[in-house]
Amino acid sequence: MKHGFYFKIASQNIRNNMRLYFPRILTEAGLLGCFYIMITLSLDQRLSKALGGAYLSAFMGFGAVVIGLLSLILILYVNSFLMKRRRSDYGLYNVLGLEKRHIIRVLFTESLITSLVSVLAGLLFGMLFYKASSLLICRLFHADAVAGFYYLSAPTLAIAAVIFIGMDFFAFAVNSVSIMRLKPVEMLSDRHAGEREPKIKWFVLIAGVLSLGAGYAIALTVRSPLSALLLFFAAVILVIIGTYCLFVTGTTFILKCLKKNKRFYYDRRHMPAVSGLLFRMKQNAVGLASIAILATGVLVMISTTVSLYSGVQDTVEANYPQQLYLSAYQKDGGEIRQISFDELNRIVMEASEDNGVEIRSIENTRMLIVHYLTRGNALLTKQEFEGSWSPDELTSAIYITEDTYQQLRGQTYYSFDEQNLDLNGDEIAFCRIMSTVHDLGDAPKTLTIGGKEYRVKHLLSYFPVSSNYGNVVDVVGIVVADETVLNGIYLAQKEAYGENASEYATRIAVTFADEEAMKAAGTDLEHDIVNRLKIAFPGELSYTLDTKWESLHNTLDMYSTFLFLGILLGFVCLFSTILIIYYKQISEGYEDRERFQIMEKIGMEAREVRQTISSQLVLTFFLPLITAAVHTVFAFPILLKLLKILMLSNTMLFISCTLITLAVFAAVYTLVYLLTARTYYKIVH
């Protein structure tokens, strides 16, 4: 047979089934476009140079993998749906005399046409929107858009095209195998033979309730950010399992209960809807659960990334009360030799002067930071601690002497606390700097450190050493009487931790007079300080230089990448959701048509039929949305804790971001529902 013949049949088939093929082509094109954008962003040297972002290319590579996997799943899903609808056509060809290999050739031509159209459209879409996304990224990074910024590379185009054509070919192979295996009669009769009434699988139901409950319980009861981090994925997986189980059996269970209630069930408004749903849920539970999970993903991803991004400034302000932190020590053989404050001060002052920035104040701190586990009113090293411990019990203590306290306190404006602490050797002043968990209590009377009990003489409301040690664990500030006491504590932890013990930290914190001028001097100043340090202290030198502007830059870099990734993945998830909804509506439309025709014949009014249809549709399609919203609400506490690790503690910002995302998502979802519901009605009538 002629080649043109197959092409003619195939293109005719596609045109006749545009209702099925158009969304398929659109989906693949959209996914391919996003995939192309992601890999191009990760490979575009000029962009990463312009932005100086290290996170961007790594995260975009990750995003591309996620989109690739999602695309494969979706393409196979859509394919199986298409095949189910088209199978009787192929069966007819078989009956009319085409051999199976001819049918497979028709199938191949069809796949080839759709694949080529989708890939070309996708590449075009990707190239067009690459420009837009790079502009968006530059905007997010607060960088100037590079003029004439256009990036086209043959390898990326080829990679994207090959991967997606490969996926299409895989789908084609799956179809060929199923056609080879089916008898013509089986192909022709696409009716589902005798659907059974769904049974309640008690085991699955109980497993679902338990795992959803456990997931929610983790989210609600997690106490510290650190345990939130450790348990988050466990909670996510439990909730996913729970969602699937409950969609599969929980809905059946509820509907069966409704059915048992005769007074409720034998009502013209309820009976057709309840029994219709019972069967519909059986077929759709997995699809609907997937929608619910994807939707939750979109909500969580967008709301967290948006609030992280818009909270960058706050976050950095909160964590950097001063603008430059420097600490350094020399290692001389095995001995640690501290560098004096005067020397550090001199270096910073000289460097600042040379770079034309004025210093307002310098805060000198000699302190000891030790990490403990808390139990009752005791701070214990891990060696002293018996039994298992949880991350909630981790506490960091910052020790300073009374002298340091006096000196630092003089520089601050904050003076509610006692001026003279007047501490004895067994007395301390205590301040809760950062609290996530309240194991120690707010006002302990005594505190046991390294086996020795100290009386808490003062409770301080402000600790003059600012902590930029993160919000992950509890941080307490402790003022001790003098160097002797401090040294005792130092030696005790040195003995306990050995190699891993803490050293004294000499840290100076600098506040500049003009923050803007300092930002301009930025990198030069840093280099200058480091150079001077190295000249002044040759040999093995250990130093940390931490500046506010660098932190701002890094944080912005990271969060912009997160946000962009969140937006793109959010779009892809939304897109997938829409697609699944669309195909569900169509497939159900075909299946329900007969049912509603019978009901009309028996004497159901058209209006009632419409009502039944819409109550079924509304329930099936808004159930995932409601589930997603509930999941998000339950995820809220654990997400807040996680955001704390990323230094965001603006709860209101997060709440409003979540609410706005939820509202936008619900609106888009409703719109999609309304549009697809129209297609459904058209099919049914």
Add this chain to the structure above:
Amino acid sequence: MEILKVTDLKKTYTSRMGGAQVQALKGVTFTVDSGEYVAIMGESGSGKTTLLNILAALDEPTSGSVELDGKRLDTVKENELAAFRRNNLGFVFQEFNLLDTFTLRDNILLPLVLGQMSVREMEGRLQEVTSMLGIKDLLNKYPYEVSGGQKQRAAAARAIITNPRLILADEPTGALDSQSSAELLRVFSRMNENGQTILMVTHSVDAASHANRVLFIRDGVVFHQLFRGHASNEELYKKISDTLTMLRTGGDRR
């Protein structure tokens, strides 16, 4: 007492392009009395289905009238049609038309549920009807779990549970094997003995031989009719066969 009065019913179909006109019914006139069991026979294309659709108020005639219990169907308002159909007519279709998502019980109860009857009253009627039709033990089964004959008996139960004025049956034995057919026809006869008026469209001689009266339709008109009189089913069967042979060989007699 006349329950159904069909007067000079005509139906003309016009093809969509406005071209050829097809006259499916050319003036059908007949009446059905209360308690009668009437079979309408005719070959494919004779207008049987069109007639039945008009009687069921699923389609409208081009001219002529249908009166059910003295009420003209064309005076029933569009939005009352469904309720009218539900309250006055019962249907039995060739393809059963049972809903696969309902148990037999729910399928049978559906018209009552639509009519908003109380649960207690429904159960009472269900008892009565299902014991008459012998499907009492199958109520919790789904249509795909029972045989064709049982499905059709459930459909018959659904048709009579509303106590309709008239049952319209469209080829009720068309999809059944001979044994199930015989069983269903016995059920119909029993329903008729209990006073139920039945109008059945069929081209099975066997099915028609159970009726009291047989109308023959050909080319859109009532061509002939046979009364049972005192004849047995077998005798009526013979008469019907003879009439059909005569019709086919081109007889022209009224």
